[in-house]
Every structure is written in structure tokens, then in C-alpha cells.
Amino acid sequence: xxxxxxxxADLTDGEIEAIFEEANGYLNGETNQKLRSRxxxxxxxxxxxxxxxxxxxxxxxxxxxxxxxxxxxxxESKGETMHDTAANLDAMGASAIVVRHKNAGAxxxxxxxxxxxxxxxxxxxxxxxxxxxxxxxxxxxxxxxxRGKKIAIVGDIRNSRVANSNIKLLTRFxxxxxxxxxxxxxxxxxxxxxTWNIREVVDELSAIMSLRTQTERHERPIYASLSDYxxxxxxxxxxxxxxxxxxxxxxxxxxxxxxxxxxxSDPRSLVLRQVHNGVATRMAILSKFVLEY
Ligand code: ASP
Numbered sequence: 001x002x003x004x005x006x007x008x009a010d011l012t013d014g015e016i017e018a019i020f021e022e023a024n025g026y027l028n029g030e031t032n033q034k035l036r037s038r039x040x041x042x043x044x045x046x047x048x049x050x051x052x053x054x055x056x057x058x059x060x061x062x063x064x065x066x067x068x069x070x071x072x073x074x075x076e077s078k079g080e081t082m083h084d085t086a087a088n089l090d091a092m093g094a095s096a097i098v099v100r101h102k103n104a105g106a107x108x109x110x111x112x113x114x115x116x117x118x119x120x121x122x123x124x125x126x127x128x129x130x131x132x133x134x135x136x137x138x139x140x141x142x143x144x145x146x147r148g149k150k151i152a153i154v155g156d157i158r159n160s161r162v163a164n165s166n167i168k169l170l171t172r173f174x175x176x177x178x179x180x181x182x183x184x185x186x187x188x189x190x191x192x193x194x195t196w197n198i199r200e201v202v203d204e205l206s207a208i209m210s211l212r213t214q215t216e217r218h219e220r221p222i223y224a225s226l227s228d229y230x231x232x233x234x235x236x237x238x239x240x241x242x243x244x245x246x247x248x249x250x251x252x253x254x255x256x257x258x259x260x261x262x263x264x265s266d267p268r269s270l271v272l273r274q275v276h277n278g279v280a281t282r283m284a285i286l287s288k289f290v291l292e293y
Pocket of ligand 1: 050051122128161162211212250251252
């Protein structure tokens with residue numbers, strides 16, 4: 001049976017532990033030939049630099065062939081596009097297809113048309129499972145046991161697939177998530193603790209995950225300027241003080257809006273570690289989904 005990775009719920013706790021164990025063996029740029037003569041296709045209907053290149057590097061380090069297609073936004077209806085795309089990719093004999101799309105649910109639709117394993121590289125505001133997995137991996141590396149530790153997710157949570165996937169995965173692995181955002185950036189329905197004032201909770205935190213304001217998903221401008229938003233939600237050194245709070249961001253960072261420059265260069269920033277760990281985590285994910293199914 002072919003299996004697909006559309007959300008982190010597609011994996012059991014045991015499977016996630018096995019992925020992390022394998023990823024631990026890839027942290028120093030190791031390569032192998034596990035996916036030799038297999039084809040991985042990245043098909044990105046929405047812009048990406050980090051995720052796309054991360055999957056490319058991961059595929060190559062496993063010896064796979066990799067093709068990346070940037071599909072310009074098209075006027076075709078979603079159904080036609082996905083169907084066409086699926087037929088073409090299948091004809092090329094792909095083992096895995098990594099897909100990014102602005103519509104939630106697109107990877108699931110694609111999975112119905114192809115024989116390859118479909119891996120969700122981010123769909124609308126819905127899910128970004130490989131990002132959440134690399135984030136949990138990075139948090140464990142920094143904090144050791146994450147159970148009972150608290151993380152604030154700060155910013156445009158309502159429109160963020162990264163936040164959505166992380167809220168589910170991090171709470172499942174025992175972390176307490178606190179949402180920090182203005183009311184219009186909070187999810188409409190959620191039973192996760194929330195505040196607009198990060199200073200209220202900062203003393204409790206082991207980590208902060210800052211998010212980019214997803215202006216492309218707003219129907220109309222919410223802030224007159226991003227610097228208005230930054231007044232209350234930018235993470236600064238002054239906010240951190242001398243607390244041992246790790247700072248994360250999935251990228252791309254709006255510098256001096258999401259994170260102050262000085263925070264990005266602080267040893268407590270895990271931002272580049274997330275990128276580094278992303279390749280190792282995606283290698284483990286690709287090898288599982290290609291070889292086991
Ligand atoms: N790179 C992340 C994503 O694809 C976060 C972002 O774009 O702000 O969702």
C-alpha cells in the first residue's frame with residue numbers, strides 16, 4: 001500500500017521516533033545510496049526557497065534523482081491542473097512527489113491520482129508536516145526532554161500552516177503551547193491558551209517560535225504597516241533578557257519585524273539549526289516513504 005504524508009497525524013509516535021533516530025545519523029552531511037535510481041519530483045505551485053532546496057539536498061544525499069518543477073500560477077481550475085500534473089508525474093515514474101500548493105487539501109487530491117508517495121511541502125494555511133517534524137527534532141536537541149516545557153508561538157497563527165502543524169505535534173509530544181497574537185491573528189476556534197501580551201508569559205517559556213505575517217493570505221491589509229505589528233510582537237533581546245529561551249522561526253524572516261537582528265545572531269537563536277536539521281529530517285522521511293511503501 002502506498003502511503004502519503006499529508007499531516008503529522010499520518011505518522012504514529014513510534015514512526016516519528018524512528019524518523020528522528022535515522023535523522024540523527026545524517027547530521028554531519030552523511031550520504032548514502034538508499035534511493036539510488038529512484039526519482040523524487042518537487043512540484044511547487046507556490047513559492048519556496050528553503051523547503052524546496054531542503055528536499056533537493058535531502059534527495060541527492062540519498063542518491064536519488066531529483067527534478068524540481070516551479071509551476072507558475074495558472075488560470076486553469078484546480079481540478080484540471082492537479083489531474084494533468086498527476087498524469088505527467090506518474091508517467092515519469094516518480095517514487096515520491098513533494099507538493100506545495102496554495103490550496104489546503106491539494107496534496108490529498110494529488111495522492112488520489114498517483115502511484116508515488118505524496119509528501120506535503122505546505123498546503124495553504126492547513127499543514128506543513130515536515131516543518132513541524134524538523135521543529136520538534138530541533139527542540140529536542142536543544143531542550144532534551146520537551147514534556148511539560150512551554151513554547152510561545154507568536155504572530156500570524158490563523159494563516160500559518162507551520163503553526164497549525166506545530167500546535168498539533170508539539171502538544172502531542174507533551175509540550176504546552178501558548179499562542180501570542182493580536183485577536184485577528186488567533187485561530188477562530190482553539191482550546192489552546194492565548195494572550196496578546198508576550199510579557200505576561202515570558203518567564204514561563206523555554207522557547208519562542210516567531211512567524212512571518214502571511215500577507216499573501218489576507219483578504220485585505222490588516223496592519224497599515226508591518227512596523228505597527230512589530231511594536232508589540234517583534235522578539236527583541238530586551239524581551240529575552242538573560243532568560244534561557246530558544247528562538248525559532250521557519251523562515252523567511254521579516255528582519256526587525258518578526259525578530260530583531262540582534263536576536264538572529266544571538267546563540268539562543270535556533271533558526272539556522274532548523275534549516276540544518278531540516279535536511280536530515282527530510283532524508284529520514286523520504287527514505288521511509290519511498291522504501292517502505
Ligand atoms: N516557509 C513557511 C511556509 O512555507 C513559513 C512562511 O512562509 O512564512 O509556510
